[in-house]
Amino acid sequence: MRIDWWTLALQTINALVLIWLLARFLFRPVAGIIAERQKAARALIADADAARLAAVQEREAATRERQQIAAARGEALKAVAVEAAAQKQALLSAAQADADQLRTAAVNQAANARVDQVALAAERASRLAVDIAAKLLDRLPDGTRVSGFIDSLATGVAQLPEAARAGLGAHGVAPTLVAARALSPQEQERCRTMLATCLKRNVALRFEVDPQLIAGLELRSPHALVRNSFSAELARIRETLLDDSHASD
Numbered sequence: 001m002r003i004d005w006w007t008l009a010l011q012t013i014n015a016l017v018l019i020w021l022l023a024r025f026l027f028r029p030v031a032g033i034i035a036e037r038q039k040a041a042r043a044l045i046a047d048a049d050a051a052r053l054a055a056v057q058e059r060e061a062a063t064r065e066r067q068q069i070a071a072a073r074g075e076a077l078k079a080v081a082v083e084a085a086a087q088k089q090a091l092l093s094a095a096q097a098d099a100d101q102l103r104t105a106a107v108n109q110a111a112n113a114r115v116d117q118v119a120l121a122a123e124r125a126s127r128l129a130v131d132i133a134a135k136l137l138d139r140l141p142d143g144t145r146v147s148g149f150i151d152s153l154a155t156g157v158a159q160l161p162e163a164a165r166a167g168l169g170a171h172g173v174a175p176t177l178v179a180a181r182a183l184s185p186q187e188q189e190r191c192r193t194m195l196a197t198c199l200k201r202n203v204a205l206r207f208e209v210d211p212q213l214i215a216g217l218e219l220r221s222p223h224a225l226v227r228n229s230f231s232a233e234l235a236r237i238r239e240t241l242l243d244d245s246h247a248s249d
Contacts, residue, residue, distance in 0.1 A: 145180050145215040146187050149228050153217045156226040157198045167223030169203035175221035176206045180213040
């Protein structure tokens with residue numbers, strides 16, 4: 001076999017030209033396209049990573065926000081519960097205070113009603129006693145309304161403090177002797193004698209009539225008051241009844 005070197009050289013040259021042409025017009029553009037595609041792919045991957053990172057961050061932010069909202073809701077519910085409990089306690093306290101006031105008012109009203117009833121009963125008893133005493137005295141001699149009280153009045157004058165006794169008739173002010181009826185001249189003289197004996201000095205007297213005394217005498221002056229009458233006794237009885245009723249309450 002004989003080798004044709006010219007043919008081999010031409011084929012070699014053709015192969016080199018073909019390789020150059022392929023490298024010039026095929027391999028370089030394809031490599032550039034591949035490089036561009038790789039660059040675009042890397043950019044897409046980077047964008048995807050950035051988007052994934054942003055999504056993760058947004059998800060974490062949303063989770064934190066939900067947690068914060070849940071915490072704030074819990075705190076708000078706690079605050080509402082505390083405020084509701086405080087308002088409930090305030091309402092209960094106000095209701096208890098109102099109930100206490102109503103109970104106290106009812107007790108005071110009942111006590112006042114009892115006092116009024118006792119006072120009314122005492123007033124009725126006093127009026128009844130006055131009526132009874134007046135009717136009984138109407139059956140007795142008229143002199144008994146005065147004569148039986150002169151000695152008792154003397155006892156009352158004797159029991160006055162020394163200063164009060166010294167003030168009777170002092171500075172020209174005559175004490176007043178009050179009777180349930182007008183005194184006769186003899187009864188007036190007896191009363192003057194009684195007072196002079198008690199005070200060991202003569203004292204001028206003024207005489208007045210007060211039918212409300214029913215019976216008895218009263219000596220009145222700016223310095224002393226000596227009561228010896230049915231009306232005074234009835235007043236003391238009425239005060240005793242009231243005091244006893246208050247003590248029983």
